[in-house]
Amino acid sequence: MSTPQPPMPQTAAPNWQAAPGPSYPTYNSPIPVVRTHLGHALASEWTKIRSVRSTMWTLGVFVVLVVGIGMATAALVSANSTEEGLADQNPLSFGVFGLLLGSMCIITLGVLTTASEYGTGMIRTTMTACPTRGRVLAAKAIVFFVVALVVTLASVVLVALADVAMLEGAREPSGQEWLKGTLGISLYIALLGLLSLVVGSIIRHSAGAITVMIGVVLAPLVIAMFMFSASLQDLQQALIEYSIPNQLSVFYAQSLSESGPSGWDPLWIMLGVTAAAFAGAYALLEKRDV
Template structure:
C-alpha cells in the first residue's frame, strides 16, 4: 500500500493574526516609505505635460534672452559699461522664474482640482511624507535644470563677446546660487499651492509677490514713505536675484548669498504652513 505524499509547506506561513482558512498573499507586504513616495512623485512629475511645457519654456527663455542680448551687443560693438558679462543672463532668469513658479503651484494644486489628491493620500496616508516627497522631487528637478541652463548661457555669452573669463566665485553665484534661488522660489510656490488649493489663485498670488513690491515702491513719492520704499526695492525678488548677478540694479541691501538665505527662510516658514494645512484640512 502506497503512502500518499505529504504536500509541501507554503513558502510564506500565514501570520498569527490571520484566521485559519483565510487566503494569504505569497508576496510579503510592507508599509510604504519615503523612498516609495519619492519614486511615485517622480513618476507623476515626469509624466504630465505641464512639466515639459513649463521647464521647456524656461530653458528657451534663458537661452533666447541671454544669447540675444549677447549677440546684439556684439553686432553693435558695444561694451558692457563695467558690467560683468554674466550679468546678461539676469533678464532671462527673471522671466524664466515665472515658469518655475507655475510648475511649483501645479505640482500640488492640480491634484486638488482633478481629485487625484484623494488617490495620492489613499496610497500614502502619511500626509507629511507626501509633501516632503513632492518637495524633494520638485527641488532637485528645478535646481538641476536651472543650474545647467544658466551655466550654458554664461559660457556662450562669454564666448560670443570674447570677454574676460569670470572668477570662480562669479561662476558659482550665477549657476549654483541662481539654481538654488529659483528652486527655492518654486518650493515657495508649491507650499502656497498646498495652502490655497487653487492653481490660478496661487499663481496670481506668486506673480504679485514677485512684481508687486517694485510696482508699489515706484509710486511711493512722499518723504514719510522713504524707508518703506527703500525696503521694498532692496528686498523685492528681482533685486535679490540681481544681487546674485552683481548687476547695476543691485541696491545697498542683501548681496550675493544673503539673497539665497532670505528666500530659504521664507520658504521654510511657508512649507511649515503647508504641512499644517495639509494635515488638518479635509481633501
C-alpha cells in the same frame, strides 16, 4: 375553508465554531507585504511629475526663455558695444533677463505640482495610498526641487558659457562669480519654485496660487515705482532692495540699490521664507480635510 397548518418546529441555530489555526494553512500571498517609506512616495511623485504634459511644457518654455533671451541679449550687447565699454562688464550678468521671465514657468510648475491634485480630486487617491500627509508633501517638495535645480543649472551654465564666448572684450569672471552666477542663482530659482509649491498646497487653487506668486515677484517693485512721497522713501527703498528682481541681480553683483542684500544674502532670505511657509503648509495639511 382551508384547514390551518400546524407551525413548523423551530430548529436551534447551529453553534458554529471555527477550528483553531488559519483557515488556509498552506496559502501564501504572492503580493509581498512591505512597510512603506519615503522612497515609495518619492517614486510615486516622480512618476506623476514626469508623466503629465504640464511638466514638459513649462520646463520647455523655461529653457527657451532662459537660453534664448540670455544669448540674444549678449549678442545684441556684443554687436553694439566696444571693447572699452565691455572691459568692466560681467558677461554672466546678461542671463538675468531670461531668468526673470523664466521664473514664471518654474512658479507655475511648482503650483501645479500640488494644487492641480486638489482641482482634479486626485489628492484623495494620493492620501489613501499614503495616509502620512507630511510624507506626501515632503516627497513632492524633494522631487520638484531636484527637477527645478537640474533644469535651471543646465540652462544657466549653457547661457554663461555662450555669453562668455560671445563677449570677448568683457573681463573674465572670477571663480566666486561663476559659482554665484550658476549654482547660486539656480538654488534661488529652485527655492522660489518650492515656495510656489507650498503656496499651492496652502491655497489649493491653481489660478489663485499662481496669481499670488506673480504678485510676490512683481508687486513690490511696481508699487515702489509709484511712491513719490518723501515720507514713503524708506519703504520705497526697502521694497526695491528686497524685491525678487533685485535679489536675482545681486547674484551678478548688479543690485538696483547701494544697500540691502549682498553676496549670498538673497539665497538665505529665500531659504528662510520657504522654510516658514513649508511649516505652515504642513500644519494646515494635518488639520484640514482632504
